[in-house]
Amino acid sequence: xxxxxxxxxxxxxxxxxxxxxxxxxxxxxxxxxxxxxxxxxxxxxxxxxxxxxxxxxxxxxxxxxxxxxxxxxxxxxxxxxxxxxxxxxxxxxxxxxxxxxxxxxxxxxxxxxxxxxxxxxxxxxxxxxxxxxxxxxxxxxxxxxxxxxxxxxxxxxxxxxxxxxxxxxxxxxxxxxxxxxxxxxxxxxxxxxxxxxxxxxxxxxxxxxxxxxxxxxxxxxxxxxxxxxxxxxxxxxxxxxxxxxxxxxxxxxxxxxxxxxxxxxxxxxxxxxxxxxxxxxxxxxxxxxxxxxxxxxxxxxxxxxxxxxxxxxxxxxxxxxxxxxxxxxxxxxxxxxxx
Amino acid sequence: xxxxxxxxxxxxxxxxxxxxxxxxxxxxxxxxxxxxxxxxxxxxxxxxxxxxxxxxxxxxxxxxxxxxxxxxxxxxxxxxxxxxxxxxxxxxxxxxxxxxxxxxxxxxxxxxxxxxxxxxxxxxxxxxxxxxxxxxxxxxxxxxxxxxxxxxxxxxxxxxxxxxxxxxxxxxxxxxxxxxxxxxxxxxxxxxxxxxxxxxxxxxxxxxxxxxxxxxxxxxxxxxxxxxxxxxxxxxxxxxxxxxxxxxxxxxxxxxxxxxxxxxxxxxxxxxxxxxxxxxxxxxxxxxxxxxxxxxxxxxxxxxxxxxxxxxxxxxxxxxxxxxxxxxxxxxxxxxxxxxxxxxxxxxxxxxxxxxxxxxxxxxxxxxxxxxxxxxxxxxxxxxxxxxxxxxxxxxxxxxxxxxxxxxxxxxxxxxxxxxxxxxxxxxxxxxxxxxxxxxxxxxxxxxxxxxxxxxxxxxxxxxxxxxxxxxxxxxxxxxxxxxxxxxxxxxxxxxxxxxxxxxxxxxxxxxx
Numbered sequence: 034x035x036x037x038x039x040x041x042x043x044x045x046x047x048x049x050x051x052x053x054x055x056x057x058x059x060x061x062x063x064x065x066x067x068x069x070x071x072x073x074x075x076x077x078x079x080x081x082x083x084x085x086x087x088x089x090x091x092x093x094x095x096x097x098x099x100x101x102x103x104x105x106x107x108x109x110x111x112x113x114x115x116x117x118x119x120x121x122x123x124x125x126x127x128x129x130x131x132x133x134x135x136x137x138x139x140x141x142x143x144x145x146x147x148x149x150x151x152x153x154x155x156x157x158x159x160x161x162x163x164x165x166x167x168x169x170x171x172x173x174x175x176x177x178x179x180x181x182x183x184x185x186x187x188x189x190x191x192x193x194x195x196x197x198x199x200x201x202x203x204x205x206x207x208x209x210x211x212x213x214x215x216x217x218x219x220x221x222x223x224x225x226x227x228x229x230x231x232x233x234x235x236x237x238x239x240x241x242x243x244x245x246x247x248x249x250x251x252x253x254x255x256x257x258x259x260x261x262x263x264x265x266x267x268x269x270x271x272x273x274x275x276x277x278x279x280x281x282x283x284x285x286x287x288x289x290x291x292x293x294x295x296x297x298x299x300x301x302x303x304x305x306x307x308x309x310x311x312x313x314x315x316x317x318x319x320x321x322x323x324x325x326x327x328x329x330x331x332x333x334x335x336x337x338x339x340x341x342x343x344x345x346x347x348x349x350x351x352x353x354x355x356x357x358x359x360x361x362x363x364x365x366x367x368x369x370x371x372x
Numbered sequence: 373x374x375x376x377x378x379x380x381x382x383x384x385x386x387x388x389x390x391x392x393x394x395x396x397x398x399x400x401x402x403x404x405x406x407x408x409x410x411x412x413x414x415x416x417x418x419x420x421x422x423x424x425x426x427x428x429x430x431x432x433x434x435x436x437x438x439x440x441x442x443x444x445x446x447x448x449x450x451x452x453x454x455x456x457x458x459x460x461x462x463x464x465x466x467x468x469x470x471x472x473x474x475x476x477x478x479x480x481x482x483x484x485x486x487x488x489x490x491x492x493x494x495x496x497x498x499x500x501x502x503x504x505x506x507x508x509x510x511x512x513x514x515x516x517x518x519x520x521x522x523x524x525x526x527x528x529x530x531x532x533x534x535x536x537x538x539x540x541x542x543x544x545x546x547x548x549x550x551x552x553x554x555x556x557x558x559x560x561x562x563x564x565x566x567x568x569x570x571x572x573x574x575x576x577x578x579x580x581x582x583x584x585x586x587x588x589x590x591x592x593x594x595x596x597x598x599x600x601x602x603x604x605x606x607x608x609x610x611x612x613x614x615x616x617x618x619x620x621x622x623x624x625x626x627x628x629x630x631x632x633x634x635x636x637x638x639x640x641x642x643x644x645x646x647x648x649x650x651x652x653x654x655x656x657x658x659x660x661x662x663x664x665x666x667x668x669x670x671x672x673x674x675x676x677x678x679x680x681x682x683x684x685x686x687x688x689x690x691x692x693x694x695x696x697x698x699x700x701x702x703x704x705x706x707x708x709x710x711x712x713x714x715x716x717x718x719x720x721x722x723x724x725x726x727x728x729x730x731x732x733x734x735x736x737x738x739x740x741x742x743x744x745x746x747x748x749x750x751x752x753x754x755x756x757x758x759x760x761x762x763x764x765x766x767x768x769x770x771x772x773x774x775x776x777x778x779x780x781x782x783x784x785x786x787x788x789x790x791x792x793x794x795x796x797x798x799x800x801x802x803x804x805x806x807x808x809x810x811x812x813x814x815x816x817x818x819x820x821x822x823x824x825x826x827x828x829x830x831x832x833x834x835x836x837x838x839x840x841x842x843x844x845x846x847x848x849x850x851x852x853x854x855x856x857x858x859x860x861x862x863x864x865x866x867x868x869x870x871x872x873x874x875x876x877x878x879x880x881x882x883x884x885x
Contacts, residue, residue, distance in 0.1 A: 238743070240736040247727060251716040256671065257707050259699025259729030 073334020151277015
């Protein structure tokens with residue numbers, strides 16, 4: 034555990050150093066830039082709220098990816114599953130009759146989880162029935178879902194005003210309440226925080242988690258042990274997709290309230306980085322999601338104050354992953370366990 | 373001057389010292405056996421010489437100090453190694469695997485590799501068969517010959533063999549010796565890791581005995597005896613007692629009736645196999661590797677469905693193939709490839725102790741996985757089967773082959789199986805560990821379980837079994853019951869039916885012979 038922590042910390046440091054180098058090469062001052070980033074993210078209560086808002090979908094999709102990877106399922110489709118979740122949440126939320134929020138919100142969340150789960154289940158069935166590599170199928174499904182959103186928001190789901198290619202706003206009784214006026218921090222963050230220990234319990238304290246980890250590390254031995262490996266893998270597909278879908282549901286219900294084509298800035302892809310940096314461990318995922326949340330939340334302040342493009346954050350994130358892979362490789366581990 | 377000298381070489385993994393300040397001299401043109409129990413440090417010593425683990429101390433090659441930091445440097449010096457667990461790419465053909473070892477240019481001249489391979493194999497007297505078959509299709513015995521050939525394709529001055537005879541039949545072992553002796557005479561030094569005393573006496577010129585990571589003795593073969601070596605190796609353990617059990621004829625635990633398995637082209641991998649194993653009985657399947665053992669194992673463990681015939685477990689017909697269903701029927705398995713099928717190497721020892729559907733069920737409740745009980749259970753196994761590990765939190769990867777096998781066997785025993793299917797259960801194990809495993813297998817019969825033992829080690833089959841069948845080209849013939857006619861069984865293994873008044877009967881009825 035200590036070694037893993039050190040690896041992640043080193044990778045994080047190297048990523049930030051690479052970012053600093055890029056700033057210097059661009060003629061900027063990395064210290065002022067990073068200071069502006071930290072100040073923007075953590076210097077005010079609004080900044081903290083934004084960190085929480087940005088970290089929330091990353092933490093939940095990060096969990097989705099981490100659980101799948103633990104089972105040896107290379108689910109690259111968290112993005113599509115997240116969008117599918119948001120889509121189903123919006124469809125359900127805008128078409129259901131008026132309900133009390135206490136019923137409307139949970140039902141919307143369930144719809145979101147269902148949306149993500151359905152997409153992942155398709156990839157799972159393809160893998161287990163037809164032996165289709167899930168890396169391929171989940172990436173393909175991402176494109177299908179994105180295309181589907183494009184069609185729906187310009188057609189059947191387009192807002193009643195028919196002005197922009199976006200859906201109607203969710204009714205109030207399907208919106209996750211925000212906690213502080215003037216800030217975006219919302220109840221969904223509590224859901225994310227609750228999911229972290231739940232995922233840890235599932236992984237380490239249940240039979241299902243045990244079979245899942247064994248199947249992920251060595252499916253041959255898990256089969257010989259008499260475990261229902263295929264069933265467990267399928268359930269993990271569904272669970273992973275449900276989590277990603279839920280993340281999309283929370284995002285649409287608490288933040289955007291509407292569905293549109295560029296709904297997700299790639300949360301589902303960043304989630305892969307979050308899961309890896311968090312070493313596929315729930316608590317690690319939370320820490321990694323917070324780090325990435327700080328980077329995202331502070332990036333605009335960095336651009337404003339230090340004149341360094343906010344795109345730099347993506348570069349830092351990418352370099353962290355490269356550093357992780359390189360460190361693992363140097364250690365002589367089977368890096369394919371993690372990548 | 374020795375070809376290779378080790379001076380105060382030591383290796384430790386984490387905090388555990390696997391090899392302590394070892395000195396060793398190997399002369400050109402000698403066969404040096406390295407004997408030792410599991411965990412004694414044999415493999416560690418070999419891996420240090422081959423640059424696979426970081427070692428402290430001095431290595432002198434031709435009297436010159438060298439650093440061997442990785443296998444490539446070892447090969448450059450002229451050191452070749454044949455690992456016990458093969459390093460072949462299953463999806464590639466024999467030729468392609470050999471090319472991996474010798475070709476380093478941009479373009480690969482497969483014809484040249486093919487010719488070199490055939491020529492070298494002829495010189496060495498190695499039967500490698502069709503070099504264009506995929507390695508994955510070959511039986512274990514053939515794979516090992518490919519490994520040996522791979523090591524000898526390039527100029528080698530020191531050849532390291534890790535348990536080379538573990539999977540070979542007696543005649544193949546003779547063939548191997550016939551390859552190794554002229555190699556030695558031509559000046560090559562050979563380091564032979566083994567635990568088979570007979571082989572040491574027959575083949576080696578000198579022997580080094582390791583115990584607990586240190587050299588306890590060096591002997592010239594002329595000055596020692598099997599008894600002395602056995603004593604040196606295992607310390608002062610009492611010899612195993614062969615227990616003669618009265619033939620027990622309880623209920624039928626396993627019945628196979630005309631079970632066949634055909635592959636896609638329709639070739640019979642198993643041809644109408646019939647056998648019965650009663651409660652309290654050990655049935656041994658002998659035979660040369662690749663004659664249907666893998667297929668029998670796969671059917672009985674639920675990995676593959678038989679294409680014809682019926683099979684029953686304790687009277688219930690088993691349909692199709694389901695590992696889970698077979699396991700739930702009370703069948704425990706000791707798989708032949710323990711690292712691949714028997715353990716999850718990056719999980720802890722305690723987690724591997726419960727790596728079994730039924731054992732896991734015993735350690736889970738509505739509240740989930742009971743880690744404390746599982747830890748206690750694992751500690752009991754470690755204690756009872758004398759498994760050497762730093763703690764139950766250590767990964768299974770850190771266990772030596774013998775200790776890992778004891779963990780797997782202990783886990784299978786804890787289920788009190790109705791039927792135990794054991795396939796090459798002591799392959800590559802030293803005497804002490806093998807004895808423990810054999811004792812555990814015999815134990816199954818004491819609570820009325822049955823054992824089906826599949827083994828390519830004839831001594832093992834004859835020592836443990838009450839009745840024996842011999843697999844040859846997918847057919848099972850009766851090899852008799854105790855006391856066994858060893859020569860007859862040997863003939864059957866070679867596909868020759870011993871002269872009898874009546875043709876060899878099938879095994880539908882028990883107790884004949």
